[in-house]
Amino acid sequence: MILVDVHAHLDYPEIEKDVDDIIDRAKKTGVKAIIANSVAHKSMRKTLELAGKYDIVKAAIGIYPPDALEKESGKKNDPDIDEELKFIEENKNKIIAIGECGLDYYNGKKENQIEIFKKQLELAKKLDKPIIVHSRKAEEDVIDILEESGYKKVVMHCFCGKKKLIKKAADLGFYFSIPTNVVRAQNIQDTVKEVNINQLLTETDAPFLSPFKNKMNEPAFIIEAVKKIAEIKGFTEEEVANNIWLNYQRLFC
Numbered sequence: 166m167i168l169v170d171v172h173a174h175l176d177y178p179e180i181e182k183d184v185d186d187i188i189d190r191a192k193k194t195g196v197k198a199i200i201a202n203s204v205a206h207k208s209m210r211k212t213l214e215l216a217g218k219y220d221i222v223k224a225a226i227g228i229y230p231p232d233a234l235e236k237e238s239g240k241k242n243d244p245d246i247d248e249e250l251k252f253i254e255e256n257k258n259k260i261i262a263i264g265e266c267g268l269d270y271y272n273g274k275k276e277n278q279i280e281i282f283k284k285q286l287e288l289a290k291k292l293d294k295p296i297i298v299h300s301r302k303a304e305e306d307v308i309d310i311l312e313e314s315g316y317k318k319v320v321m322h323c324f325c326g327k328k329k330l331i332k333k334a335a336d337l338g339f340y341f342s343i344p345t346n347v348v349r350a351q352n353i354q355d356t357v358k359e360v361n362i363n364q365l366l367t368e369t370d371a372p373f374l375s376p377f378k379n380k381m382n383e384p385a386f387i388i389e390a391v392k393k394i395a396e397i398k399g400f401t402e403e404e405v406a407n408n409i410w411l412n413y414q415r416l417f418c
């Protein structure tokens with residue numbers, strides 16, 4: 166089976182320390198491409214390094230909502246946005262997408278992040294690269310901003326918005342990357358039901374969103390998302406995998 170993980174964090178310490186083995190295991194299960202997403206200054210640089218080292222790893226570089234990252238990591242985080250945007254542009258030939266960026270009102274103040282997201286969206290348009298979008302408790306604003314921009318090369322990562330918003334984003338032509346925790350997350354299963362197979366992608370968000378309780382996530386587990394999508398949509402696993410591979414190529418390649 167041909168598999169793809171469009172969203173993993175390979176630079177996170179718990180993954181990076183075993184990254185050789187983790188990539189080996191992914192290859193053995195049929196994973197042909199992993200998009201390593203980054204979240205900030207150091208993460209962007211490490212992600213580029215990893216993409217340079219492993220043939221199946223593609224880099225997405227971007228700036229995660231800074232307040233949210235500070236809360237999640239417990240480390241001070243105050244990026245120089247214009248410097249980072251310059252860095253992204255300078256490395257445009259080494260990246261497959263811009264991400265992960267977006268809005269997070271659960272962990273951050275609204276006014277501190279909208280401009281940063283909009284700037285990355287403008288850059289994605291300028292460079293003609295897909296944008297990988299995080300939205301938490303900010304789904305409506307995210308979709309409004311994306312709609313206003315008119316940009317279509319959009320991946321909604323782990324989207325848990327209301328049915329109406331899922332439909333709106335799907336009608337706008339956006340893609341939805343379905344994380345491996347779809348095996349138990351009802352709201353993600355609802356997204357799978359709502360969205361046409363031609364707009365679905367698969368992701369692990371490793372080391373997060375594991376399909377297995379008490380086990381760190383990794384790209385080799387992407388098959389669990391494929392299985393669940395097949396079950397929900399009434400397709401074979403092979404059909405789902407092939408469709409998602411085609412979607413990946415249409416959007417990213």
Ligand SMILES: [Zn+2]
Pocket residue numbers: 172174202265370
């Ligand atoms: Zn992520």
